[in-house]
Amino acid sequence: MRVPCLFLFLARNRHGFRATFSNVRSFVAEKAHMADKCWRSPKLRIEGPRQARPQRPSPILDPLSMLTLKQRDLLHFIDDTLSTTGIAPSFDEMRDAMGLASKSGVNRLLTGLTERGFVRRIANRSRALEVVRRSFDQEPMPLPRQPVNLASTASVPLLRSGVDAVDYAAGGDIGTVDIPSALIGGGEHFVAIMPDRSMLPRGILAGDKVLFRRVGMLDEDDIGLLALRNGQLCIRSVTQEGALVRLQAADADVRTRWVEKDQVILAGVIAGIVRIYG
Structure with missing residues (x-):
């Protein structure tokens, strides 16, 4: 039977065995003492629940980020046309500018802009479009109010x-x-x-x-x-x-x-x- 070399050496030399065992015991005690010291140190010991990481501030959103790209392009086109000519573009002009196949596509874009408060349609007038606001941080402009004589x-x-x-x-x-x-x-x-x-x-x-x-x-x-x-x-x-x-x-x-x-x-x-x- 083969016996490990370390065991044979320790068995032949009792003094060497005792010395080796004493060294191992000292080494283990030293490491345990160091571990206990690290745990008791106020700089290294972690007490209480783990703190949550500070949240990053939310990025500033583009005021027009809630609009689709087509809606944004149409809003800019209406605003530019009103600023240049003083008249809102027709459905044909908006259809051609947006590259749409029919006027129903223009109507859907206008409905989205109207529901989000960017464009107002004025009843009983042709080309009756008005840009109410250009960003979400602007309040809609109030409707003009005229007194109505209810007696007549x-x-x-x-x-x-x-x-x-x-x-x-x-x-x-x-x-x-x-x-x-x-x-x-x-x-x-x-x-x-x-x-x-x-x-x-x-x-x-x-x-x-x-x-x-x-x-x-x-x-x-x-x-x-x-x-x-x-x-x-x-x-x-x-x-x-x-x-x-x-x-x-x-x-x-x-x-x-x-x-x-x-x-x-x-x-x-x-x-x-x-x-x-x-």
Whole structure:
């Protein structure tokens, strides 16, 4: 049997064995003492829970970072055009500048800018766009307020249903409603009640009495009322594309409709809203 060399050496020399064992014991005791000293040292001992690392300050966000690249480009294009010419660009100009295939793409970009408070659409005017603010740290500019004389009213035809619209388009008599005269300008006007919440993002609530001015056909993306031959009333954003008319709700969950232009028997562009609180 083979025996380790160290064991044979220690067995032959008792004094050497004792000396070796004593050296090992001293070495172990010295290391234990050093470890205990390090643990008791106030500079090296860690007491209490580990401190969390200080958080880095959040980077300053670009004021326009919430916009998509296309929305940002369109906002700059509208702002530059208004600053240069004093007139907002048309849908065709915006479509060409953004490299889009149709005007519906421009309408989606404008809707996003409007919902985020960068652009305001002015009703009853063509090319009616206004840059409200250029960054999120700016407050929206207040709407101009004009005093309205509520004492003076005028009776305006009230379209309660598609049947009323058909009768009104044919020259028949229907019911009326009193509207402040200050809201009525030139031309023929009528009122319809908003039946649902499909135009809520554009500021029209269910139950609002919406005043319309009768027109032959609406301009691009006007909010208007269309009465169809089948007796339907539609209050939508209206866009003509060839022989078809696109009826788009402001609520993205509502399906966009397309109707033939010859099915429209009555059209009106929005002129005001009458809302009763309480």
